[in-house]
Amino acid sequence: MYRLALNMLFGDRAKLAMLLCGLSFSALLMAQQSSVFFGIMSWTYTPMVNIRAQVWVSDPMVEQVNDAKPLRDTDLGRVRSVDGVAWAAPLHTSFVQARMQDGNFKLITLVGIDADTFAGAPAILTQGRIEDLRLPDTVIVDEWGAALMGRMGVGPDGKPRSTPLMVGDTFEINDIQARIVGICKVKRAFTGGPFVYTTYDRAKGYTLGARRTLSFMLVEPQKGVTPAELCGRIERDTGLKAWTSDTVIWNWGERSLARNTFWWFWTNTGIPFSFGTAVLLGLFVGIAISGQTFYSFVLENLKYFAAIKAMGAGMGVIARMLFVQAFTAGLIGFGLGAGMAQAIGRAMIEKGMPPFVMYPQILWATFALVLGISFVSAIIGIIKVSRVDAASVFRG
Amino acid sequence: MSHEAHTVAVRASGVDMFFGTPDNQVVALKQASFEARRGELIMLVGPSGCGKTTLLSVIAGTLTPQAGTVEVFGQRLDDLGQEELTAFRRKNLGFVFQSFNLIPTLSVIENVMVPLLIQGRPHDEAHARALAIIEKVGLKGREEGRPNALSGGQQQRVAIARALVHEPPLLICDEPTSALDKDTGAHIMELVRDLSRSPERCVVVVTHDHRIFRFADRIAEMEDGRISRVVDDPKLLDTTHL
């Protein structure tokens, strides 16, 4: 009978197409919306991804990575003397205005890294060398920023257009020249602008006499000391706050700066709410569409199920037939929808906009939801068929 | 077992069947009593709306009457629970519905296989038996097509093949030949009559089609929700209203 159940499902191509459209569209909607949501939320802790270090140390009042409260330079020494610290490097981060050659201003995220260790340097340089940061007045700009801050020129068609900044181009930060010696690939951030890397000492210059410039310390544990362990020691010995750098949402620990940043935005801004409503809306629409399409499929077949019932099929058999149909449609619909979400996501990642983070968990959750919808629809169908009067099949 | 138990296949006695609310009641069967014998083909005739289909439904156990009892092959239907009744139908009954109720998304042969598959027969056996009966009703070569691609008469034959395929002890047909021409109708009725020719079997046919009356062993006339007369010879029927 299950073979027939499947044939009933596949027998009507038009209806099947409708059903799969509904299911896959809702799977797409759910997976895509939540991926964009987590993508946007992941932008909040972008610095954790772009500035790489095992342990971050901050002022005890700091709650999240975008809110640096400067430390004293002497704190560096105190941290260095904590047992288990291999090395500790200073880090400066701030949001400053950069003046482009055409006179326009752009907000940038200025990152000053230690010139000796280059701790916190970007992982991927598409142009230039990190060592060139030791040359005077030099910076490294991220790819997206280079395009955003692009040089205005005249294209081959005579119309003005902007080309990305390249190695050799210059701009100004607080009237001090910044010469580009490298282009890097980094993750975009929710706050601030393009990432502009320079050395810690030069960052002091660019921020003009800001009294304190030590935003964070990047710390490397000695072999055999876990980051979490070291964080505990640093906090105990110095009274500062120390964080691990886990950015992976499902295994970040209590001490993860990314996690705390995520939750800080969650509780203190309207971002999760506004994007969360979009996600929920996607979920509801998805559930409604797939539930509705499956339900109408059941309704259209109700008459035939009634006939099968009159011919002596028990409710057990009919229930199993409906489950086979529902889960098959659910599986295919999920497959199509998830596939489309992947494809769209890939295109989005390429463009970097909007952010898109499709955790495997999102796929699993979508899968569970779609199967849940199929399950509920099948149950409704079963109730319908069990209520249908078998005698109705005798009437014309 | 009494002699009677050996001869009676279906017995309905004093059956009342009402539809609708108490203040807007339609009486479909009123103290209807009906008997069909083993090994016979009995026809039910009567004007439209007199309750023929309702009586068939009551015999098939798909409708539970408000009063009266129904016995099929010695089994009181009111003694059976819902699932038992379903199992009883699965084992003992074949149906030809007035509207054929073929499943449009399944092929002809798959439709015919349904009663066997419901009984839990293996797919291959069901396929072979369905193919044989499809051949008997003259639809060889159409088994892989969809019912909707067939003419009304051909669809009716598929419905009949489906009713016969598991050789049910009690075959219930509601207007089995309404869409068939004279020759096909006669051919189908021969198949149906052959099925009735066994002491374990019985066929009840509702019809308006006087061309097939000759296949009946007996004919029961219905009027206003009850059997008014049973005759052995179609010539004795009052056919003015048929």
Ligand SMILES: Nc1ncnc2c1ncn2[C@@H]1O[C@H](COP(=O)(O)OP(=O)(O)OP(=O)(O)O)[C@@H](O)[C@H]1O
């Ligand atoms: N489910 C129902 N609800 C309400 N009334 C019904 C229902 N089923 C049958 N009836 C009524 O019961 C009466 C008998 O109907 P039934 O279908 O048994 O007639 P019939 O003899 O089979 O007619 P036909 O020859 O047109 O098929 C009719 O008046 C019909 O309207």
Ligand SMILES: [Mg+2]
């Ligand atoms: Mg009728």
